[in-house]
Amino acid sequence: MTSTTDTQSHIQGSPSFPQLAASLHQSSKQAIDRALADLQANKGSWVSLGSAHRIEILDEILPRLEALGGRWVASSLEAKSVRPGTFAEGEEWAILSAVFTLMHRLRRTLVSILTAPDQELPHEPSVLPNGGAIVRVFPQTRLEGLLFRGVTGEVWLSPVGSPLDLVPPHASDSNASTSPGGVTLVLGAGNVGAIPPADMLNKLFLEDQVVALKVNPVNAYLGPLIEDGFSPLVRRGYLRVIYGGTAEGQYLCNHEMVDAIHMTGSDKTFDSIVFGDGSEANARKRANRPVNRKPISAELGCVSPVIVVPGPWSDHELREQAIQVATWLGSNAGFNCLTPRVLIQHREWKLRNAFLDAIAQVLARVETRAAYYPGADRIHSTFVHDHPQSLQIGHPLPGHLPWTLIPDLDPNSTQDSCFKSEAFCSILGETSLSAPDPAAFLDRVVPFANEVLWGNLSASILVHPRTLQDRGTLGALERAINDLHYGTIGVNFFAGYAYLFMLTPWGAYPGNSLSDIQSGLGYVNNVKLLRNPLKTVYRGSFKKLDPLTVVSSRGHTFGRQLARFQASPRLSLLPGMLSTAIMESIKPGPAA
Numbered sequence: 068m069t070s071t072t073d074t075q076s077h078i079q080g081s082p083s084f085p086q087l088a089a090s091l092h093q094s095s096k097q098a099i100d101r102a103l104a105d106l107q108a109n110k111g112s113w114v115s116l117g118s119a120h121r122i123e124i125l126d127e128i129l130p131r132l133e134a135l136g137g138r139w140v141a142s143s144l145e146a147k148s149v150r151p152g153t154f155a156e157g158e159e160w161a162i163l164s165a166v167f168t169l170m171h172r173l174r175r176t177l178v179s180i181l182t183a184p185d186q187e188l189p190h191e192p193s194v195l196p197n198g199g200a201i202v203r204v205f206p207q208t209r210l211e212g213l214l215f216r217g218v219t220g221e222v223w224l225s226p227v228g229s230p231l232d233l234v235p236p237h238a239s240d241s242n243a244s245t246s247p248g249g250v251t252l253v254l255g256a257g258n259v260g261a262i263p264p265a266d267m268l269n270k271l272f273l274e275d276q277v278v279a280l281k282v283n284p285v286n287a288y289l290g291p292l293i294e295d296g297f298s299p300l301v302r303r304g305y306l307r308v309i310y311g312g313t314a315e316g317q318y319l320c321n322h323e324m325v326d327a328i329h330m331t332g333s334d335k336t337f338d339s340i341v342f343g344d345g346s347e348a349n350a351r352k353r354a355n356r357p358v359n360r361k362p363i364s365a366e367l368g369c370v371s372p373v374i375v376v377p378g379p380w381s382d383h384e385l386r387e388q389a390i391q392v393a394t395w396l397g398s399n400a401g402f403n404c405l406t407p408r409v410l411i412q413h414r415e416w417k418l419r420n421a422f423l424d425a426i427a428q429v430l431a432r433v434e435t436r437a438a439y440y441p442g443a444d445r446i447h448s449t450f451v452h453d454h455p456q457s458l459q460i461g462h463p464l465p466g467h468l469p470w471t472l473i474p475d476l477d478p479n480s481t482q483d484s485c486f487k488s489e490a491f492c493s494i495l496g497e498t499s500l501s502a503p504d505p506a507a508f509l510d511r512v513v514p515f516a517n518e519v520l521w522g523n524l525s526a527s528i529l530v531h532p533r534t535l536q537d538r539g540t541l542g543a544l545e546r547a548i549n550d551l552h553y554g555t556i557g558v559n560f561f562a563g564y565a566y567l568f569m570l571t572p573w574g575a576y577p578g579n580s581l582s583d584i585q586s587g588l589g590y591v592n593n594v595k596l597l598r599n600p601l602k603t604v605y606r607g608s609f610k611k612l613d614p615l616t617v618v619s620s621r622g623h624t625f626g627r628q629l630a631r632f633q634a635s636p637r638l639s640l641l642p643g644m645l646s647t648a649i650m651e652s653i654k655p656g657p658a659a
Contacts (some may be wrong), residue, residue: 092310093310093311093312093315094309094310094311094315096318098309099279099309099315099318099319099322100324102279102307102309103250103279103307103322103324103325104324105304105307106250106277106278106279106304106305106307106324107250107324108304109277109303109304109305110247110248110249110250110276110277111247111248112303112304112305113248113271113275113277113305114247114248114275118177118178118180118181119181121177121272122174122177122178122181124299124300124303125170125173125174125177126174127299128170128296128297128299128300129167129170129634131295131296131297131298131299132166132167132170132296132297132634133167133634133635135292135295135296136160136163136630136634138292139159139163139260139289139292140156140159140160140163142288142289142292143159143162143260143286143289144156144159146286146288146439147399147400147436147437147439148436148437148439148466149436149437151623152623153434153622153623154397154433154615154616154617154618154619154622154623155436156622156623156626157615157619157622157623157624157625157626157627158398158399158615158622158626159260159626160623160626160627160629160630161567161615161626161629161630162259162260162261162567163260163261163630164567164626164629164630164632164633164634165261165265165566165567165568165569165633166261166264166265166268167630167633167634168567168568168569168570168633169265169268169269169569169592169594170268171633171636172207172569172570172594173268173272173273173594175207175594176272176273176594176595176596177272190202190203190204192224195223197226198226199223199224199225199226199601200223200224201221201222201223201224202221202222202224202595202597203219203220203221204220204221204222204570204571204595205218205219205220205221205568205570205571205605206218206219206220207570208636210636210637210638210641213641214632214641214644216608217607217608217611218560218605218606218607218608219605219606220565220568220570220571220603220604220605220606221603221604221605222571222572222595222597222600222602222603222604223600223601223602223603223604224597224598224599224600224601225577225599225600225601226599248275248276248277249275249276249277249326249327250276250277250278250279250324250325250326250327251270251274251276251277251278251279251325251326251327251328251329252278252279252281252319252320252322252325252327252328252329253266253267253270253278253279253280253281253329253330254281254283254316254328254329254330254331254332254336255280255281255282255283255286255331256283256286256331256332257283257284257285257286257332257440258285258286258399258402258403258404258440259399259403260286260289261567262331263280263282263283263286263289263293264293264296264297265569265591265592266280266329266331266591267280267297267306269591269592270329271300271305271306273593273594273596276326276327277304277305277306278305278306278307279307279309279319279325280293280306280307280308280309281308281309281310281311281315281316281319282308282309282310283332284311284312285439285440285441287310290308290310293308294308320340320359320361321359325361326361326362327361327362327363327364328340328359328361328362328363328364329363329364329365329589330363330364330365330366331365331366331367331404332365332367333367333368333491334367334368334584334585334586337363337365337367337584337587338352338584340359340363341357341358341359341363341581342356342357342358343358343359352582353582355580355581355582357581363581363588364574364587364588364589364590365584365587365588365589366404366524366573366574366575366586366587366589366590366591367404367522367524367575367584367585367586367587368404368489368491368522368524368586369404369405369408369489369521369522369523369524369525369553369575369585369586370408370409370485370486370487370488370489370520370521370522371405371406371407371408371409371522371524371525371526371527371562371563372407372408372409372410372411372512372516372520372526372527373392373395373407373409373410373411373526373527373528373529374411374509374512374516374526374527374528374529374547375410375411375412375413375416375422375529376413376505376508376509376528376529376530376531376534376540376544377412377413377415377416377418377419377505377508377534378505378530378531378533378534379531379533379534380418380422380531384531384609384610385418385421385422385425386425386429387610388422388425388529389422389425389426389428389429390429390613390616390617390618391529391561391613391616392407392410392426392495393426393429393430393433393470393616393617393618394613394615394616394617395407395527395561395563396430396470396493396495397430397433397436397470397493397617398563398617400436400437400438400439400440400468400492400493401436401490401491401492401493401494402439402440402443402491402492403563404489404524404586405524405525405562405563405566406563407495407527408485408489408490408494408495408496409476409485409486409495409496409497409498409520410423410495410496410497410498411497411498411499411500411512411515411516412497412498412499412500413499413500413501413502413505413508414499414500414501414502415501415502419499423472423474423497426472426495427458427460427472429617429618430460430461430470430472430617431460431461432617432618433461433470433617433618434461435461435462435463435464435467435468435469435470435493436467436468436493437464437466437467438466438467438468438492438493440491440492442491443468443491443492444468446490446491446492447468447471447490447492447493447494449484450471450473450484450485450490450492450494451471453484454473454476454485454496456473456474456475457471457472457473458471458472458473458474459471460472468492468493469493470493471493471494471495472494472495472496472497473485473494473495473496473497474496474497475497475498475499476496476497476498477498478498478499478500478515478519481519485498486498486519486520486521487521488521489521489522500512500515504539504540505530505534505537505540505543506537506539506540506542506543507543509540509543509544509546509547510543510546510547512547513546513547513550513551516551516553517550517551517552521585522575522585522586523552523553523554523575523576523579523585523586524553524554524555524574524575524576524586524587525553525554525555525556525557525562525563525565526551526553526555526556526557526562527556527557527558527560527561527562527563528544528547528548528556528557528558528559529559529609530544530558530559530609531609532609544558548604551602552576552578553576553602554572554573554574554575554576554586554590554602554603555571555573555602555603555604555605556602556603556604556605557604557605557606557607558604558605558606558607559606559607559608559609559611560605560606560607562605564605565603565605566592569592569594570592570594570595571592571593571600571603571605572590572591572592572593572597572600572603573590573591573592573603574586574587574588574589574590574591575587575588575590576601576602577601612648612649612652613648614644614647614648614651614652615629619651620651621647621650621651622651624647625644625647625648625651628640628643628644628647629644632644
């Protein structure tokens with residue numbers, strides 16, 4: 068039997084930093100040395116910089132970045148070989164809007180440091196029997212409540228003593244700190260344009276670290292835009308953008324002037340950084356003897372489940388939920404760490420096959436996407452070869468991959484690659500568990516998701532409101548939420564959308580180790596500075612008005628509207644967004 072590690076290596080390939088496109092210049096060692104020296108010289112200045120001055124910097128950046136929005140999105144569309152005026156354009160605007168969202172949230176945190184150093188929680192916490200707590204944090208504003216009607220978000224915290232200890236007291240206006248500061252190397256993600264600037268902002272504003280951002284060769288075209296949009300940080304010596312591939316990445320990771328590392332990407336790259344390469348790397352990993360001992364945080368991949376609780380779904384509801392799942396798979400052509408990888412259904416549910424068919428029918432309406440991420444075609448070929456039942460959907464152009472469903476995976480084949488390896492492309496597997504009723508199904512799902520599926524980043528649950536009228540099923544759902552070991556859980560809400568909200572801690576469920584990294588260590592986006600976050604839970608409505616799906620004809624319009632709103636939130640923009648959403652629901656457009 069192939070081990071989990073061997074299976075992942077076979078499918079994902081050896082760890083590496085992809086090489087930079089020929090059109091961009093790699094940073095020389097001399098340039099890297101100068102950049103790190105600048106950051107080291109200015110790290111103390113950043114730590115001592117008052118909150119008022121940090122707010123001024125954010126206020127400089129916001130209009131600059133908003134003005135660059137059109138170029139940012141156009142560059143992303145060109146690099147990913149997708150047409151303007153499609154869903155893909157809408158999602159790129161939504162991705163950019165998340166950076167605006169984070170900046171506004173960071174600004175509010177800084178304002179609270181100035182005006183209320185002993186910050187209170189947004190809502191009274193619910194104390195759990197184990198001494199932990201649940202804090203409701205979303206929506207934060209009335210406008211958010213109107214825009215994302217029916218969505219609530221809460222952060223679950225590990226025991227920390229008492230509710231008063233949940234939020235650390237803020238520093239004063241002088242931002243006095245005993246920390247000497249530090250230089251963090253941020254290895255930017257290559258798939259989603261929001262991640263590199265968001266990781267950089269998190270390190271700067273929430274962890275007091277100045278940043279050397281090495282952009283990924285896959286989306287290094289964003290590097291000049293980041294340098295331009297965030298020039299107020301560059302000009303003051305708090306940010307440097309570095310370009311390069313494998314050699315530059317390794318040089319930076321081992322550089323004496325880099326104090327800490329943060330990365331978003333593959334667990335294989337993480338292992339390469341921490342334990343090195345070559346024949347002795349596995350032995351070092353087994354013995355937990357890292358060659359790189361710098362503090363490191365990481366947000367990695369996951370075999371993210373979508374748990375489908377059986378219920379009395381109408382034909383319309385079946386189609387609408389199929390559109391949702393197809394959208395979650397189709398976003399960014401499937402190149403997301405939060406993309407659903409396994410659909411878990413109730414074996415005896417009479418609509419099980421109908422739901423799979425509905426998803427396939429939706430995907431058949433959706434244009435295939437370019438396999439822009441390196442190695443995707445090889446990953447896809449391996450999964451399809453190993454699963455003869457694979458259903459390939461669509462008519463891919465050269466360089467594209469078909470949408471692919473792999474139904475009827477045997478849940479007892481616990482080493483199946485669909486369970487143990489992240490299919491980082493346009494693939495969604497499906498399996499089923501037998502149970503006498505929905506409550507028993509939920510009780511069976513939890514150990515399967517926790518113990519069989521690789522990773523612990525995010526999980527989503529679909530459940531009909533009528534199903535929850537049964538108290539036994541409702542209790543089982545709450546048990547499942549409590550017991551699932553995932554950093555973010557969505558109930559009738561795609562857990563991946565939580566990242567775009569840039570509010571709640573985003574990262575793996577706590578407990579991973581260097582030698583068994585799973586979905587990573589640490590978290591980002593903890594803008595409320597909550598202590599000991601355990602997981603985040605978002606709840607939405609089973610029925611929703613969603614203008615940004617893979618079958619939307621107006622998704623690009625809504626995406627631009629959303630970016631404009633998040634750049635400058637105001638009530639006057641909501642009617643236009645609502646009009647777009649209503650028009651989309653009245654007359655769904657063709658596939659995009």
